[in-house]
Amino acid sequence: MENVLRPLIVIGGSVVLALVVGWLADRLLRRADARDRETPLWGLLRRCRIPLNVVMLTAILRGSYDQIKWRPVQEHDAGLGRFLTLVLIGASSWLVVRIATAVVESSYTRYATSTRxxxxxxxxxxxxxxxxxxxxxxxxxxxxxAMLLTFPAMRAAGASLLASAGIVGVVAGVAAQSTLGNLFAGLQIAFGDVVRLGDTVVVEGEWGVVEEITLTYLAVRTWDERRLTMPVSYFTSKPFQNWSRGGVQMTGTVFFHLDHSAPIPLMREQLAVILKECPAWDGRDFSLAVTDTTPSTIQVRAVVTAKDADDIWTVRVTVREQLVAWLYEEHPYALPRITTQDRPSTPLPSPAVEDRRP
Incomplete structure (x- = not known):
C-alpha cells in the first residue's frame, strides 16, 4: 500500500503546491494591476503564469523524486533526474524570456502613450x-x-573545446561572414535609426511599408500586398528611398502634357476645387505652374501635399483623374492633338515653271 500511496502523495503534492504558488502569484499581480492601471507591467506579467507553474512543478519534483521509493523510479534514477533537470532549464529560460518581454513591452507602451x-x-x-x-x-x-553540460560526455569535452576556441572562432567567422554581417547590420539599423517599423520606403523600384525587422532580414509590404524579404545588410550598404525620414508629411507632383492654348488660370482654380473635396488632402499647400514647353505641347505640374505616403498617392490619382476629365468636358482644345492629315500628293511647281507663266 505504501508503494502506491508514496508516489501519489509526492507527485500530487508537487502538483498542488505548484498550482497554489501560481495562483497566489497571479492573484497578487491582478491586484497590483487593478491598483495601478497606468502601469501595464502587472498585466503583462500575468502571461508568465504557465511557465512559472512548470518551473515550480519541475523544481519540486527534481528535489523530491528520490523520496518516491518506487522500483521503476529507483532503476532509472539517473535518467529521470537528468530529464527533470533538462525540463527545469528549458522552463526557466521560457520564464526569463516571458519576463523580459513583459518588461520591454511595458516600457514601450508607457513611452508610446507619453510621446506624440x-x-x-x-x-x-x-x-x-x-x-x-x-x-x-x-x-x-x-x-x-546548460542542457549540454548536464551530460558527462559533453562536460569532459568542454576543456578541449575551450582550447580550440580560437581556431573554431576564426573558421566560424569566415564561414558565417554573411550571417554575422546581417546580425551587425540589424543592430546598426536598430540604434542608427536608418529605417524603422512603419516607414514608407522605395527599394529596387518597389514602393512599400516596412512590416518586420529581425536580426537577419527585413520584410517590406508592397501596395499590392506582396512581401519583399531582403537582408538587413542591404539597407546599410545600398541607397534606398525612405519617405518617412524626418516626418511622415509628404509633397507629391502630378504632370500634364497639354496644348499651348490650355487655360492655366482656370486649371489652377479647378485644382483648388478638387482639393477641397478630397479628404486625403491635408490643406497645407498646393500649386500649379508650367514647367516646360515643346514645339507641340507644354508641361504643367501640379504640386499637392498630404499627411503621409498613403494619402499622397490618393491625392495624386484624384487630381490627375478629375482634372483630365474636367479638361475633356470643359476645354477639350487644351488636350494635346496629334496631326493625322496626309501631305498633298501633287508636288508644288518649281520656281522655273512659275517664271514661264504669263
Whole structure:
C-alpha cells in the first residue's frame, strides 16, 4: 500500500503546491494591476503564469523524486533526474524570456502613450523589437549550453573545446561572414535609426511599408500586398528611398502634357476645387505652374501635399483623374492633338515653271 500511496502523495503534492504558488502569484499581480492601471507591467506579467507553474512543478519534483521509493523510479534514477533537470532549464529560460518581454513591452507602451511624435515611437518600437530578439537569442543559447553540460560526455569535452576556441572562432567567422554581417547590420539599423517599423520606403523600384525587422532580414509590404524579404545588410550598404525620414508629411507632383492654348488660370482654380473635396488632402499647400514647353505641347505640374505616403498617392490619382476629365468636358482644345492629315500628293511647281507663266 505504501508503494502506491508514496508516489501519489509526492507527485500530487508537487502538483498542488505548484498550482497554489501560481495562483497566489497571479492573484497578487491582478491586484497590483487593478491598483495601478497606468502601469501595464502587472498585466503583462500575468502571461508568465504557465511557465512559472512548470518551473515550480519541475523544481519540486527534481528535489523530491528520490523520496518516491518506487522500483521503476529507483532503476532509472539517473535518467529521470537528468530529464527533470533538462525540463527545469528549458522552463526557466521560457520564464526569463516571458519576463523580459513583459518588461520591454511595458516600457514601450508607457513611452508610446507619453510621446506624440510618431517617428520617435516607430524608432523606439524598432529598437525594442530587436532588443527583445537579442535577449531571447542569448537566453536560448545559454539554455542549450546548460542542457549540454548536464551530460558527462559533453562536460569532459568542454576543456578541449575551450582550447580550440580560437581556431573554431576564426573558421566560424569566415564561414558565417554573411550571417554575422546581417546580425551587425540589424543592430546598426536598430540604434542608427536608418529605417524603422512603419516607414514608407522605395527599394529596387518597389514602393512599400516596412512590416518586420529581425536580426537577419527585413520584410517590406508592397501596395499590392506582396512581401519583399531582403537582408538587413542591404539597407546599410545600398541607397534606398525612405519617405518617412524626418516626418511622415509628404509633397507629391502630378504632370500634364497639354496644348499651348490650355487655360492655366482656370486649371489652377479647378485644382483648388478638387482639393477641397478630397479628404486625403491635408490643406497645407498646393500649386500649379508650367514647367516646360515643346514645339507641340507644354508641361504643367501640379504640386499637392498630404499627411503621409498613403494619402499622397490618393491625392495624386484624384487630381490627375478629375482634372483630365474636367479638361475633356470643359476645354477639350487644351488636350494635346496629334496631326493625322496626309501631305498633298501633287508636288508644288518649281520656281522655273512659275517664271514661264504669263
Amino acid at each position: 511624435d510618431p517617428a520617435r515611437v516607430r524608432r523606439v518600437r524598432t529598437q525594442v523589437t530587436l532588443i527583445q530578439r537579442v535577449v531571447s537569442a542569448i537566453v536560448m543559447v545559454v539554455a542549450i549550453a
